[in-house]
Amino acid sequence: MTDFVIRPARATDISALVDVLAAIIDATGRDRPHDADFVRQRYFDHPDQRACVVAVNEQDRALGFQALKYASVDNDYDVTPGWGIIGTHIHPAAHRRGVGRALFEATQEAARRHALPTIDATIGADNQTGLAYYEAMGFRTYQRDARVVRKRFDLQSAPARRNG
Template sequence: MIIRPSLPTDATGISRVLTALTAAGLRVSPSDTDFALNNYIENPNGIECSVATDPEGVILGFQALLMAVEGNQYGVTPGWGIIGTHIHPEAIRQGIGGKLFIVTRRAALKANLKFIDATIQNYNTGGLAYYESVGFRTYETIEEAVRKVYDLS
């Protein structure tokens, strides 16, 4: 497995991961290539977006870290990080998320973040367990989601 920074040319591969998650009932947000490019790879508030690939370059998953700004769509405190982790359903339980988080945590420290928010849908039991396993803790439960925080201070 290779972990590397995402490139604009990765938008199609990221879209494939998102589409597979939607088909598996683990995602409801958009999954198209433009969404992947604009919201993860080239997001103006992006701090880091890394992909995990197999030796042939097929994207198995990715993790994006954004800076929360005033009025962000997630309602996260400005100045916090916002993380999203997306692993292809056929690649789960291979340690991909943990390897991606090593890179993301390093980027968060470099950006002087104190906290990272992960908002996970209640039905995503794998996502909830993953974030707990890397040190996130629940700080709020909202309608259909659990909000977890990672403390970098």
């Protein structure tokens, strides 16, 4: 039994998602954009956005969230057009509680609904937690350089999750 639920993120969650990103920045020292305008544009209003799910506890506090975009031609990540692009953000206090796995189950469902064949995760080469997470979810490295490691999850070879 978990002490959280997964649901679609809503515009009313923006400040909570900002808080998750701020906690990650505080814990890792990685300085990335994370204000409300950035979150709104990146995870809600982006034309390639396909899904954004959030894990919330019983008090409706965000424990983490995961976003899925469609890789359009000339996308910011240079991902193969037609694939999905995933981003995972878990509050450090919520690590090792199954939040990431539950978020990915919901994201896989969204990727299948949108007929995405493959999901790309581009992770900083120094982000050992992120690299381990995606490997545990079944992503496999397909490209790397000194800055990033690119992992892919092929939906055709992964069995669809069945409820019940």
